[in-house]
Amino acid sequence: MSRLIPLVLLAAGLLPVNLIAADGKAAAAPAVAANGAAVPGDLGPPQGEPIHALLGVPPHVPPPIHRNYPAKVIVELEVIEKEMPISEGVTYTYWTFGGTVPGSFIRVRQGDTVEFHLKNAPDNKMPHNIDLHGVTGPGGGAASSFTAPGHESQFTFKALNAGLYVYHCATAPVGMHVANGMYGLILIEPPEGLSTVDHEYYVMQGDFYTTGKYREKGHQPFDMDAAIAERPTYVLFNGREGALTGDHALSAKVGETVRLFVGNGGPNLVSSFHVIGEIFDKVYYEGGTHAQENVQTTLIPAGGAMMAEFRVDVPGTYVLVDHSIFRAFNKGALGMLKVEGPTNKAIYSGKEVDSVYLGDRAGDNLHAVAVAAKANASGTLSKEEQVKAGQQLFEGTCSVCHQGSGEGMAGVFPPLAKSDYLAKLAKEKLISIPLHGLTGAITVNGKDYNSVMPPMAQLTDDEVANILTYVLNSWGNPGGQVSKEEVGKVRAQPAAAGGEAH
Numbered sequence: 413m414s415r416l417i418p419l420v421l422l423a424a425g426l427l428p429v430n431l432i433a434a435d436g437k438a439a440a441a442p443a444v445a446a447n448g449a450a451v452p453g454d455l456g457p458p459q460g461e462p463i464h465a466l467l468g469v470p471p472h473v474p475p476p477i478h479r480n481y482p483a484k485v486i487v488e489l490e491v492i493e494k495e496m497p498i499s500e501g502v503t504y505t506y507w508t509f510g511g512t513v514p515g516s517f518i519r520v521r522q523g524d525t526v527e528f529h530l531k532n533a534p535d536n537k538m539p540h541n542i543d544l545h546g547v548t549g550p551g552g553g554a555a556s557s558f559t560a561p562g563h564e565s566q567f568t569f570k571a572l573n574a575g576l577y578v579y580h581c582a583t584a585p586v587g588m589h590v591a592n593g594m595y596g597l598i599l600i601e602p603p604e605g606l607s608t609v610d611h612e613y614y615v616m617q618g619d620f621y622t623t624g625k626y627r628e629k630g631h632q633p634f635d636m637d638a639a640i641a642e643r644p645t646y647v648l649f650n651g652r653e654g655a656l657t658g659d660h661a662l663s664a665k666v667g668e669t670v671r672l673f674v675g676n677g678g679p680n681l682v683s684s685f686h687v688i689g690e691i692f693d694k695v696y697y698e699g700g701t702h703a704q705e706n707v708q709t710t711l712i713p714a715g716g717a718m719m720a721e722f723r724v725d726v727p728g729t730y731v732l733v734d735h736s737i738f739r740a741f742n743k744g745a746l747g748m749l750k751v752e753g754p755t756n757k758a759i760y761s762g763k764e765v766d767s768v769y770l771g772d773r774a775g776d777n778l779h780a781v782a783v784a785a786k787a788n789a790s791g792t793l794s795k796e797e798q799v800k801a802g803q804q805l806f807e808g809t810c811s812v813c814h815q816g817s818g819e820g821m822a823g824v825f826p827p828l829a830k831s832d833y834l835a836k837l838a839k840e841k842l843i844s845i846p847l848h849g850l851t852g853a854i855t856v857n858g859k860d861y862n863s864v865m866p867p868m869a870q871l872t873d874d875e876v877a878n879i880l881t882y883v884l885n886s887w888g889n890p891g892g893q894v895s896k897e898e899v900g901k902v903r904a905q906p907a908a909a910g911g912e913a914h
């Protein structure tokens with residue numbers, strides 16, 4: 413049993429002589445004690461030359477640490493306040509650790525002495541600091557790191573406990589600093605390291621509060637009242653809608669193993685983290701040392717984290733969601749893991765992306781929608797731009813029932829293509845259909861329908877305008893144009909009852 417490091421010696425900083433190698437560095441610690449418990453880090457003084465930490469830019473993390481001795485690790489993190497897109501055509505002023513949301517990923521080894529430098533960029537407006545949940549000491553470093561714009565502060569801590577920890581700004585008003593994106597993860601690796609996997613990714617959920625509606629275009633300021641009421645406009649992975657979809661999706665190949673480091677910055681919501689179509693082989697819940705196996709959905713508290721490991725067995729698109737599911741489909745909490753490789757019919761029969769499930773997120777990054785939003789902002793929006801944007805929005809929204817071809821489904825969903833009903837509608841009535849829905853008996857192209865179209869209240873005024881302009885100019889319909897302002901007027905009126913326009 414001489415290979416076990418007595419806990420009390422470690423705590424006192426006294427490493428047993430038989431663990432020090434000839435070069436003065438500690439020999440590799442055994443991974444696991446005979447009783448199955450993880451071996452605590454070697455907590456003696458730092459050895460060797462100080463190391464400058466490599467920081468990970470989300471969704472990437474720095475490489476695993478293969479050191480077998482504790483070192484002095486220098487971390488330099490700069491706070492940058494900057495405007496970035498939060499959704500297509502929507503911008504927000506973020507406060508960031510390292511220029512990204514979440515902030516730079518920090519990776520050290522248990523037992524390391526971390527010399528932390530926090531810089532506050534000179535053209536920032538606010539003071540900031542950092543509270544690292546991986547720090548043992550009052551405020552997790554907050555008081556020692558309070559930094560005015562154009563200044564730098566420094567403090568040092570020993571990474572006593574292995575685990576995956578959230579860090580965040582803790583400057584008043586704390587909630588506002590966190591809501592603006594001031595959070596990230598620090599991984600304190602156990603001495604024996606983590607198991608080898610093919611891919612490691614960094615994902616962090618956060619809730620955002622804007623004065624405008626979800627996807628309302630233009631620059632959107634922070635809404636303190638909504639934040640206090642805990643009514644987020646956006647719930648996002650990695651700080652922006654689409655940060656992990658389309659071209660930005662995470663990737664892996666069939667047969668590979670994936671480790672997700674997932675944190676929740678909050679400030680308010682608890683995440684029910686789930687990957688549609690995948691089962692986590694292991695979850696290190698709460699970022700701790702023990703793993704649960706075969707997990708479908710795992711809770712990540714605000715200010716908490718977890719590690720999930722799984723092998724991908726069949727190709728396709730796996731969708732990361734907060735399974736409080738309105739957040740995924742109506743507030744943006746949706747990411748993708750694209751897996752390439754040969755199919756395995758014995759495990760799953762096929763079909764690439766489930767567009768009925770994903771709606772307009774199944775396609776590309778809503779590029780045409782962004783183009784239209786820009787043109788709208790500069791007052792140059794053309795009918796063609798509206799039609800293009802409308803087509804992308806129609807996919808997965810209206811196409812679920814009326815079909816991509818606009819032909820509908822016999823006896824169930826009326827056609828929008830060459831619809832004589834639509835052709836004779838007054839503009840206000842047409843606009844009111846997506847806004848308020850439609851019920852009651854109608855006749856379209858000689859066929860009777862008596863069904864219910866639910867209101868699509870989640871769509872913004874310009875989205876409705878673009879969709880209707882697309883519908884009016886497609887499939888042999890009469891043409892015309894609907895503006896955002898016209899939609900706004902109809903939205904303000906009460907819903908008219910009955911199906912047929914009088």
Ligand SMILES: [Cu+2]
Pocket residue numbers: 507538539540541581582583589594
């Ligand atoms: Cu701050």
